[in-house]
Structure formats: C-alpha cells, structure tokens
Amino acid sequence: MNITAIKxxxxxxxxxxxxxxxxxxxxxxxxxxxxxxxxxxIGGTHSRSVVHGFFGLGTEQSHKTAFRYDADHPEIFAAxxxxxxxxxxxxxxxxxxxxxxxxxxxxNRNIQLRSVKATLxxxxxLQGILGIDSEVRNGFDGIKVVFEIDADATDQEIAALxxxxxxxxxxxxxxxxxxxxxxxxx
Amino acid sequence: MIRVPHRRYPPAGTVDVVVIGAGHAGLAMSRCLxxxxxxxxxxxxxxxxxxxRRERWDSLRLLTPNWQSRLPGYAYRGPDPDGYMSxxxxxxxxxxYARFIGAPVRPHTTVTSVVxxxxxxxxxxxxxxxxxxxxxxxSGAHGLPAVPAAATALPRSITTxxxxxxxxxxxxxxxxxxxxxxxxTGLQLADEIQRSGRHVTLAVGEHIRMPRVYRGLDIQWWLDxxxxxxxxxxxxxxxxxxxxxxxxxLVGTPERATLDLNALTERGVELxxxxxxxxxxxxxxxxxxxxxxAMADLKLDRLLDRLDRWVEDHxxxxxxxxxxxxxxxxxxxxxxLAIDLARERISTVIFATGFRPDYSWLHxxxxxxxxxxxxxxxxxxxxxxxxxxxxxxxxxxxxxxHGTEDDVRDLSAHLASSLRLGYSGRVPLEAVG
Numbered sequence: 001m002n003i004t005a006i007k008x009x010x011x012x013x014x015x016x017x018x019x020x021x022x023x024x025x026x027x028x029x030x031x032x033x034x035x036x037x038x039x040x041x042i043g044g045t046h047s048r049s050v051v052h053g054f055f056g057l058g059t060e061q062s063h064k065t066a067f068r069y070d071a072d073h074p075e076i077f078a079a080x081x082x083x084x085x086x087x088x089x090x091x092x093x094x095x096x097x098x099x100x101x102x103x104x105x106x107x108n109r110n111i112q113l114r115s116v117k118a119t120l121x122x123x124x125x126l127q128g129i130l131g132i133d134s135e136v137r138n139g140f141d142g143i144k145v146v147f148e149i150d151a152d153a154t155d156q157e158i159a160a161l162x163x164x165x166x167x168x169x170x171x172x173x174x175x176x177x178x179x180x181x182x183x184x185x186x
Numbered sequence: 187m188i189r190v191p192h193r194r195y196p197p198a199g200t201v202d203v204v205v206i207g208a209g210h211a212g213l214a215m216s217r218c219l220x221x222x223x224x225x226x227x228x229x230x231x232x233x234x235x236x237x238x239r240r241e242r243w244d245s246l247r248l249l250t251p252n253w254q255s256r257l258p259g260y261a262y263r264g265p266d267p268d269g270y271m272s273x274x275x276x277x278x279x280x281x282x283y284a285r286f287i288g289a290p291v292r293p294h295t296t297v298t299s300v301v302x303x304x305x306x307x308x309x310x311x312x313x314x315x316x317x318x319x320x321x322x323x324x325s326g327a328h329g330l331p332a333v334p335a336a337a338t339a340l341p342r343s344i345t346t347x348x349x350x351x352x353x354x355x356x357x358x359x360x361x362x363x364x365x366x367x368x369x370x371t372g373l374q375l376a377d378e379i380q381r382s383g384r385h386v387t388l389a390v391g392e393h394i395r396m397p398r399v400y401r402g403l404d405i406q407w408w409l410d411x412x413x414x415x416x417x418x419x420x421x422x423x424x425x426x427x428x429x430x431x432x433x434x435x436l437v438g439t440p441e442r443a444t445l446d447l448n449a450l451t452e453r454g455v456e457l458x459x460x461x462x463x464x465x466x467x468x469x470x471x472x473x474x475x476x477x478x479x480a481m482a483d484l485k486l487d488r489l490l491d492r493l494d495r496w497v498e499d500h501x502x503x504x505x506x507x508x509x510x511x512x513x514x515x516x517x518x519x520x521x522x523l524a525i526d527l528a529r530e531r532i533s534t535v536i537f538a539t540g541f542r543p544d545y546s547w548l549h550x551x552x553x554x555x556x557x558x559x560x561x562x563x564x565x566x567x568x569x570x571x572x573x574x575x576x577x578x579x580x581x582x583x584x585x586x587x588h589g590t591e592d593d594v595r596d597l598s599a600h601l602a603s604s605l606r607l608g609y610s611g612r613v614p615l616e617a618v619g
Contacts, residue, residue: 028555142520160484166477176473177462 008112046072046082091120101165114150198314205322211574212324214590216289218598231296235280247438270438320570329544339464355382361533368393369432372538391460394434395482401507415583429578479515
C-alpha cells in the first residue's frame with residue numbers, strides 16, 4: 001500500500017523560512033534589516049507615504065513596486081477623509097503581521113487553514129491628543145483582536161497557533177514594548 | 187610589612203583528568219572516572235557543595251522529591267521519600283556522597299585559568315598548577331545571575347537582589363518589592379515576601395506552569411514515567427530554545443501545594459508583564475502578559491493530555507485520581523504597563539531572571555559569538571574538554587541531581603575512550619552513549 005502523508009498547503013514556503021533561519025543563525029550580519037518609508041504632506045491632514053526600498057541580507061533591496069498609502073482623518077475631524085487615520089494603519093499592521101504568522105506557524109505544524117479573519121478594535125480617549133487631560137495618554141488604551149479561524153485542527157491547536165504567532169510577531173512586539181524613537185529635522 | 191616575594195608555585199601535580207567543581211555533578215564524574223580507573227582530582231573553590239552552602243535563600247527546597255535524589259551508586263534512604271530536601275539536607279546528601287565514594291577533592295582551591303598546553307591542559311589555581319590530559323567543567327550553570335539590561339537604569343535608591351544574595355524577607359525594608367521573573371524561583375520569592383506583609387509586584391514573561399501533584403502523584407513522577415525527563419538534546423526540535431526554558435513553577439513544601447500565578451493573585455500579588463525597561467524612575471512592562479499566560483496554560487493542558495493518554499495506553503499500575511484540568515490563569519483586563527517606583531514605595535527589585543555559567547577563567551577558544559560554550563551534549567568543542575550540569579545538556583533532566591548519572595556515564599565513557607585513543611582519534615558519542 002502506498003501511504004502518502006497528508007501535507008497542508010497554506011501557500012507558505014516553510015522550507016525557505018527554515019532555510020533562512022539556519023542561514024541567518026550562521027550569518028548574524030545578514031539578519032540585520034532596515035525598513036523604510038517616506039511621507040509627504042499633501043494638504044490639511046492628508047499625507048501620502050511610499051514604501052519601496054529596504055536593506056537586508058547585507059545589501060539594498062526593494063519591493064516589486066512602490067506601495068502608496070494615503071492617510072487622513074474622517075470628516076467629523078473637519079478633514080477630507082482621503083485615507084485611513086494613522087492609528088488605523090497601526091491596526092492594519094498588527095492584524096496583517098499576526099495573520100501572516102498564523103499562516104506560517106500553521107504550515108510548519110502541518111495544519112490546513114480554510115479561512116482566517118481578524119477583527120480589531122482599539123480604544124482611544126481623545127482627551128489625550130487634544131490636551132484636555134494630561135493623565136490620558138495619546139495612544140490606544142488597549143487593543144482587542146478577535147480571530148475567527150476555520151482549519152483542520154482542534155480548538156486547542158488553533159489557540160496555540162494564535163499564541164505562537166503573537167510570540168513571533170514583530171508588530172506585536174512593537175506595540176507591546178517600548179521602542180526608542182529619534183525624530184530629527186534636517 | 188613583610189614583602190612576600192613573588193614566586194611561581196611548583197606544579198601541584200600531573201593527573202589524567204582535572205574535574206573543576208565538587209558539587210553533585212563533579213563528584214558523580216569522579217565516581218565514574220574511578221570506575222574507569224582514571225587518575226584524577228576534583229578542585230573545589232570552597233567546600234563540597236559550596237554554592238548550596240552559601241548561595242541559596244533560606245527557605246529553598248529541591249523541586250524534586252527525595253525518592254528521586256540519586257547519584258551513581260547512591261540514593262536517598264531517609265524516612266521521608268515524598269519530601270523535598272532543604273539546602274542543608276542537600277549539603278548533607280552531597281557531603282555524604284563525597285565520603286561514600288572517597289572522592290579526591292582538593293577544597294579551597296580556586297581555578298584562575300585553564301589553557302591548552304602540550305596536547306593537554308594546564309589548570310592554574312591559587313594553590314599551584316595542574317597538568318592534565320582532560321578537564322571536566324563541573325562548576326555549574328549558576329555562576330552569574332543573568333540580569334536584564336534594564337537593571338542599570340533603576341534609581342540608586344532601589345536595592346537590587348538576585349537569588350544569590352536574597353536570603354529571607356527580614357533582610358528587606360518595609361517597602362514594596364518588584365520580583366522580576368516567573369520561574370520556580372520568582373514565584374517562591376514573590377510568595378514568601380508577600381506573606382511577610384510586603385506588597386509584591388511580579389513581572390511575568392514566558393513561564394512553565396505545572397501542578398505539584400497530578401492525579402495523586404508528584405508531577406516529577408509523571409515527567410519521569412512518560413519519558414519527558416529522558417528526552418535527548420539531539421531529538422528535540424529546537425535545542426537552543428529548549429535550553430532557555432525557565433524552571434517550572436514548582437515549590438517543595440510538606441503540603442505538596444501547587445504554587446501558580448492564580449495562587450499568588452489570591453494572596454494579593456500584582457501581576458504585570460515582562461520587565462522591558464526603566465525610564466524616569468518608572469518600570470515599564472510588556473503588554474504581552476495575556477499571551478504569555480495563555481501559552482503556559484495551553485502548554486500545561488497539552489502536558490496533562492499527554493499524561494492521561496499515557497495512562498490509557500499503559501493502564502494504571504496503581505490507584506490514580508481522576509484526570510484534572512486547572513483554571514486558566516486569571517489576568518486583569520488591563521494589567522499595568524508602568525509603575526512609578528518611588529510613588530508606589532517600591533524599594534527592592536529582585537531579579538529572578540536566571541543564570542549563566544561563569545567561564546571567565548577558561549582560556550580555550552570554545553565560545554560562540556554570544557559567548558556561549560560550544561558543546562555537543564557535554565563534549566566541548568576542544569579535545570579532552572567536557573562540561574556537566576547545564577540546562578538540557580544531554581537530556582531534559584541534565585540539570586537535576588537525578589539527571590546526572592546518565593550524563594556522567596556517557597561522558598566518562600567518551601573521556602576514557604579518548605584517553606585510550608589519544609586526541610587524534612575522534613570518538614563518536616553513539617559508540618558509548
């Protein structure tokens with residue numbers, strides 16, 4: 001009898017990722033990346049950011065195309081609403097990072113995913129950014145992420161996927177831990 | 187003042203093997219070397235079981251029950267097999283072993299340098315030099331406390347302690363205490379300090395949750411029975427990660443009580459995330475507490491599933507209680523992310539954040555780019571050099587007293603073969619292990 005192991009396919013090349021892990025363990029210099037974005041003011045609270053080049057594996061790299069992102073504020077802020085608010089981009093970043101992580105971890109654990117949907121909500125008290133109450137912080141007072149996942153796995157295995165994706169997520173780390181930020185004027 | 191002329195000590199001697207450290211691991215190696223009729227000495231900076239005598243807090247007891255305490259040719263024979271040894275009992279146990287095997291221990295002999303020389307090694311001590319063909323590093327995994335960089339930013343008014351300098355709550359002032367780290371040590375210290383009437387905040391990162399007793403038997407019995415303690419370093423997926431796993435949240439008490447984060451919360455300890463920084467007198471904590479607790483809960487459930495499956499597969503050889511599952515770790519809706527240490531009258535921070543071995547005296551190129559000793563299951567990356575007692579060194583149990591025997595039998599056999607063959611011959615471990 002011919003027994004073929006059932007192999008999940010979530011479209012993630014885990015072999016390549018594991019290969020990269022091995023290679024970068026031996027070459028820590030190549031593991032040092034620089035991510036970049038530029039942003040230009042359009043008018044009002046409307047700006048446009050472009051993401052194209054980055055540095056990694058010891059050399060300059062670039063995306064296949066330059067990606068553009070319009071950011072603005074909704075009309076209730078007396079703005080023109082030409083794009084998502086910057087804080088919403090933070091939610092986009094967190095959701096997409098965790099989701100990519102879930103796909104990669106599922107692939108590595110041979111779990112076939114059928115659908116993954118994340119719904120995010122972050123609370124924010126505008127008394128912070130408006131300077132009304134100095135004890136209220138500018139940023140989120142918390143972020144809630146709810147995943148709905150359909151996969152060939154037990155509830156426990158799915159919970160473990162979601163936990164591991166947080167453990168390995170760059171954006172989860174960025175939003176949960178402090179980061180030094182240096183802003184200068186040229 | 188009398189001027190003591192500088193002089194070089196004559197060589198203290200020439201032996202085949204120098205074992206550095208007369209703790210349980212060094213002594214067990216001594217016993218096995220004697221079985222192979224290999225000439226050796228055991229050099230000890232202080233007395234036998236030195237760190238157990240001087241570098242442990244007062245209430246510490248082993249995480250393993252007495253029946254599990256054994257060394258090659260020797261086992262616990264006392265009246266309380268289910269109890270857990272205090273530090274003085276551990277000293278007695280190891281002392282007794284040294285007498286039992288008649289180990290050639292040179293106490294009060296501090297090794298200051300080990301260098302390769304003439305196909306072997308020169309071991310320089312404050313009592314003369316030893317020439318030998320092989321060296322066994324048995325000085326332990328707990329040489330230096332691994333304190334996070336954030337510690338340097340703490341205000342000067344804060345007293346910082348580690349498990350090596352903490353003894354008991356009486357040495358603390360009346361202020362609050364921040365305990366950093368949620369291993370067995372962190373939980374035990376948080377518990378006893380909170381019970382002493384001081385308010386404790388516990389910073390929790392990745393941790394391993396375990397009940398003391400499961401289905402009526404000590405958790406160590408289960409870990410042993412199902413083979414988890416025997417899992418080998420060359421069989422696990424990610425040995426680097428496995429070696430970094432903190433000690434499971436256990437305590438050895440006569441009541442065999444489970445000590446977990448929920449128990450601490452009930453006693454009034456405040457849980458916060460991993461300590462990630464200190465700025466302007468404020469300790470900052472990660473927002474990842476919920477996930478770290480969720481991971482530990484999931485991991486505990488997987489462990490218990492495995493134990494229950496094992497019972498189903500093997501049949502219960504004795505009366506067992508029913509399967510149990512434990513309440514999820516309770517976390518506040520919004521654990522605090524920053525604490526102003528002065529405002530909250532926190533005067534002491536205890537770093538229960540693990541240890542790293544101290545090899546500052548080992549002048550042989552056997553370290554990786556992060557300064558870690560390069561070894562393959564205890565066979566160090568230089569001929570004739572061996573190490574013992576590191577976390578998950580050859581087996582998951584390698585750092586435990588009862589885990590020593592299998593390791594020293596493998597490594598002493600390897601050492602004996604390499605002495606016979608000379609250093610040109612490479613000895614495959616499989617041949618002996």
